[in-house]
Amino acid sequence: MIDNLILGFQTALTPENLLWCLVGVVVGTVIGLLPGLGSTTGVAVLLPLTFAFEPVTALIMLAGIYYGAQYGGTITSVLIATPGEAASVVTTLDGYQMARKGRAGAALAIAAIGSFVAAILSLVLLMAVAPPLAQLAVQFGPVENLAIMTLGLVIVVTFQGGKLVRGAMMAALGLLLATVGVSTGFGEARFTFGAVELLGGIPFVEVTIGLFALGEVLHQIRVGAAAPIRAGFRDMVISRRDVSKSIPSILRGSGIGFMLGILPGAGSTLASFMAYGIERRVSRNRDQFGRGAIEGVASPESANNAAANANFIPTLSLGIPGGATTAVLLGAFTMYGLQPGPLLFETQPALVWGLLVSFFIGNVVLLLLNLPLAPVFAQMLRVPYGYLYPIILLTSIIGAYAVSNNTFSIWIVVVFGIIGWILKEIDLPLAPLVLGLVLGPLLEKALVQTSAVGDGNLGVVFTSPMAVVVLILCMLLCTGPSILRALRKRSQDPVREHSQVE
Amino acid sequence: MKSRTNHLAIGAVAAAAVLLAGCSSTGSSAEEFAAPTRATMIVPFAAGGGSDVSGRAVASGLEGVTGLTVTVENREGGAGAVGYSALLGMEGREDVLLASELALVSLPLAQDVSFRSDSFTPIMNLGGDYALLMTAASSEFETCADVVTAAKAERVVTAVTGATGIDEITVSLIEQDQDVEFARVPYESGGEVVAALLGGHVDVAPLNPSEVVGQLESGDLRALCAFTEERYAYEELAAIPTAAEQGIDVAFAQFRGFIAPGGISEDARKYWIEAAEAFADSEQYTDYIESNMMQPNAVYGDEFVAFLDETRADVEAALG
Numbered sequence: 001m002i003d004n005l006i007l008g009f010q011t012a013l014t015p016e017n018l019l020w021c022l023v024g025v026v027v028g029t030v031i032g033l034l035p036g037l038g039s040t041t042g043v044a045v046l047l048p049l050t051f052a053f054e055p056v057t058a059l060i061m062l063a064g065i066y067y068g069a070q071y072g073g074t075i076t077s078v079l080i081a082t083p084g085e086a087a088s089v090v091t092t093l094d095g096y097q098m099a100r101k102g103r104a105g106a107a108l109a110i111a112a113i114g115s116f117v118a119a120i121l122s123l124v125l126l127m128a129v130a131p132p133l134a135q136l137a138v139q140f141g142p143v144e145n146l147a148i149m150t151l152g153l154v155i156v157v158t159f160q161g162g163k164l165v166r167g168a169m170m171a172a173l174g175l176l177l178a179t180v181g182v183s184t185g186f187g188e189a190r191f192t193f194g195a196v197e198l199l200g201g202i203p204f205v206e207v208t209i210g211l212f213a214l215g216e217v218l219h220q221i222r223v224g225a226a227a228p229i230r231a232g233f234r235d236m237v238i239s240r241r242d243v244s245k246s247i248p249s250i251l252r253g254s255g256i257g258f259m260l261g262i263l264p265g266a267g268s269t270l271a272s273f274m275a276y277g278i279e280r281r282v283s284r285n286r287d288q289f290g291r292g293a294i295e296g297v298a299s300p301e302s303a304n305n306a307a308a309n310a311n312f313i314p315t316l317s318l319g320i321p322g323g324a325t326t327a328v329l330l331g332a333f334t335m336y337g338l339q340p341g342p343l344l345f346e347t348q349p350a351l352v353w354g355l356l357v358s359f360f361i362g363n364v365v366l367l368l369l370n371l372p373l374a375p376v377f378a379q380m381l382r383v384p385y386g387y388l389y390p391i392i393l394l395t396s397i398i399g400a401y402a403v404s405n406n407t408f409s410i411w412i413v414v415v416f417g418i419i420g421w422i423l424k425e426i427d428l429p430l431a432p433l434v435l436g437l438v439l440g441p442l443l444e445k446a447l448v449q450t451s452a453v454g455d456g457n458l459g460v461v462f463t464s465p466m467a468v469v470v471l472i473l474c475m476l477l478c479t480g481p482s483i484l485r486a487l488r489k490r491s492q493d494p495v496r497e498h499s500q501v502e
Numbered sequence: 503m504k505s506r507t508n509h510l511a512i513g514a515v516a517a518a519a520v521l522l523a524g525c526s527s528t529g530s531s532a533e534e535f536a537a538p539t540r541a542t543m544i545v546p547f548a549a550g551g552g553s554d555v556s557g558r559a560v561a562s563g564l565e566g567v568t569g570l571t572v573t574v575e576n577r578e579g580g581a582g583a584v585g586y587s588a589l590l591g592m593e594g595r596e597d598v599l600l601a602s603e604l605a606l607v608s609l610p611l612a613q614d615v616s617f618r619s620d621s622f623t624p625i626m627n628l629g630g631d632y633a634l635l636m637t638a639a640s641s642e643f644e645t646c647a648d649v650v651t652a653a654k655a656e657r658v659v660t661a662v663t664g665a666t667g668i669d670e671i672t673v674s675l676i677e678q679d680q681d682v683e684f685a686r687v688p689y690e691s692g693g694e695v696v697a698a699l700l701g702g703h704v705d706v707a708p709l710n711p712s713e714v715v716g717q718l719e720s721g722d723l724r725a726l727c728a729f730t731e732e733r734y735a736y737e738e739l740a741a742i743p744t745a746a747e748q749g750i751d752v753a754f755a756q757f758r759g760f761i762a763p764g765g766i767s768e769d770a771r772k773y774w775i776e777a778a779e780a781f782a783d784s785e786q787y788t789d790y791i792e793s794n795m796m797q798p799n800a801v802y803g804d805e806f807v808a809f810l811d812e813t814r815a816d817v818e819a820a821l822g
Contacts, residue, residue: 044550135700139701185665187612264693324548329550455657
């Protein structure tokens with residue numbers, strides 16, 4: 001272990017590797033910042049430029065882009081309610097509200113701190129126990145995945161508190177939209193109305209840009225120009241109290257993110273939603289959620305970074321991609337003539353440990369970069385909205401076009417922008433819709449697979465203790481609060497009768 | 503050194519052609535073919551998959567031999583339908599290519615798409631990617647014949663990716679040849695299937711060698727047979743018997759190549775075929791074939807068309 005670490009530091013600390021690590025994380029931050037352009041596209045586009053490099057240098061840079069993007073995605077979520085990355089959608093809920101109260105600096109800083117802590121914790125686990133964790137992860141089959149996806153949906157539907165029905169409605173709408181396109185396993189085209197562009201389904205990134213960026217701009221136009229936020233420098237800087245308040249949230253977020261990140265396919269978006277949903281239930285400050293609670297930023301941002309790092313566990317120790325971006329990275333391995341697989345740790349120790357140590361360095365760089373920059377970015381909100389909104393509109397549309405080089409994407413943004421605005425006007429939550437759209441294909445796949453495993457009988461879920469436990473948890477989450485309320489009422493009733501007598 | 507002079511020569515010719523085209527563009531000879539300086543390689547699948555790897559290898563190979571700038575563009579969705587349909591809409595474009603594979607043939611047979619496998623201009627077939635029948639190290643199966651015997655008596659679960667992919671076709675061919683039936687669980691990528699085998703969620707799965715060579719080396723997965731005509735020459739795979747050796751008469755390959763849109767000029771077709779031939783002679787081609795453990799089978803133009811017709815007949819027979 002110590003030998004491996006020393007080897008890793010020797011590899012990662014060469015001037016060349018340090019330089020490209022720095023370049024990677026900065027480029028990653030910018031890519032994460034731009035709506036539409038995600039880390040998967042970023043890594044795929046920059047891949048050919050790295051052929052001239054040593055494999056380890058190239059991978060250090062490309063991985064830097066990946067986790068750098070997780071930091072960058074937060075910035076626009078907080079400032080202008082436009083998530084740069086799918087995993088940052090849920091951050092808009094409280095991050096944007098914090099920004100409206102002049103606390104954008106604190107939100108960005110806690111996101112950076114949470115991301116950093118989560119990254120370091122998950123890296124330590126990654127280095128210490130990656131292979132056994134990977135073995136554990138493959139035990140999660142279709143049945144267990146189905147249970148986890150259900151849990152994800154239930155948590156998000158119920159995190160709206162009293163607005164359970166509204167959350168459920170929007171999640172159902174998201175799931176419904178997710179059925180457009182070619183179905184898993186059968187290859188049938190559904191609800192495409194002959195449009196080729198819809199065969200691949202309703203594209204998630206464009207929907208997010210429309211709902212959030214365009215929807216918010218339309219909403220603000222109707223509400224009337226708000227005064228630019230004039231916050232003093234004190235409010236822009238994070239206070240010690242903010243940090244200490246957020247520590248439990250960061251730790252919980254890291255744990256949830258790490259666990260979901262190991263599972264191939266679940267990914268950091270689900271992790272961030274689940275972390276937020278759980279935080280909203282257990283946090284001491286839960287009443288403030290949705291109104292600018294710092295915990296509501298700390299927890300999902302920690303979760304998405306932990307998940308991004310945990311994604312490397314199946315990737316490096318089994319050669320199985322943990323998510324879309326790690327799939328591109330695995331493709332890169334082959335192009336450099338490396339053989340990803342269970343023996344990678346043994347056959348390429350310098351590469352693997354150099355890469356892992358570079359994650360430490362990259363995350364330190366990102367923290368040092370993002371902390372002082374947080375108040376600077378927050379100053380952007382001093383720009384009057386009359387100037388800010390055209391810029392948001394322009395970057396949104398360019399971002400959408402960049403995803404697929406296709407004008408169809410722009411139409412999706414426009415249509416969902418209008419939908420997002422209407423939903424906002426009638427006070428329906430957008431986040432469950434987004435998660436429904438993200439989870440839809442995954443849930444459907446798990447359902448089809450579970451049915452196939454059980455030869456058409458979904459009762460096969462009862463053969464997995466793990467799935468049963470998770471499903472019971474789902475039921476408790478749905479019915480628990482109303483049962484508790486009923487119990488409380490009963491215990492209060494005699495008191496009320498008593499007071500009536502008096 | 504040789505490839506560099508080659509590169510320069512072609513570059514110079516291309517530059518001259520562009521100049522000429524520029525001069526004459528005011529005239530009526532706009533129909534005349536001018537070698538492009540930039541080209542796009544459409545990959546109809548997501549970044550990171552087998553198609554993506556092949557598209558990128560061809561793109562950088564063509565850059566090397568022609569001096570063009572070839573940009574790779576992933577247009578994924580609908581199991582390839584989105585990318586191929588996009589190419590259909592680019593009829594006559596002489597600066598666009600598409601990294602093609604089995605979906606070119608199987609999608610029009612299985613799905614309601616607007617293109618047919620002869621809607622395009624086939625340029626080059628790179629080679630064949632055969633499948634191995636894989637199982638977990640702890641499995642009781644030792645050969646493909648064992649699997650078939652078991653399937654006659656009980657439920658044997660295999661993983662397949664997509665309803666028209668190479669795994670589905672391979673499994674269907676075994677079923678037809680041996681008169682058995684397998685239960686199928688659908689997955690979306692080779693990586694997911696490897697995880698399913700390791701976790702014991704499926705009994706067997708057909709996978710390409712490049713997807714499993716890591717697990718073969720470590721001994722976590724075992725190859726039962728190869729659906730090839732002859733045994734592999736690659737050292738890591740030479741010991742794997744063919745299906746035919748075990749009495750199962752099935753050999754089928756996923757081809758990989760690239761195509762241009764339909765309706766391009768004869769000159770343009772010739773230009774791309776010449777570039778493809780130069781690419782096939784380069785080290786990059788050999789590297790691509792070997793690192794992905796494919797069987798080289800470089801055919802161009804009309805020969806590739808004939809190959810596609812054969813493949814279509816095979817797929818039609820397999821999918822019924």
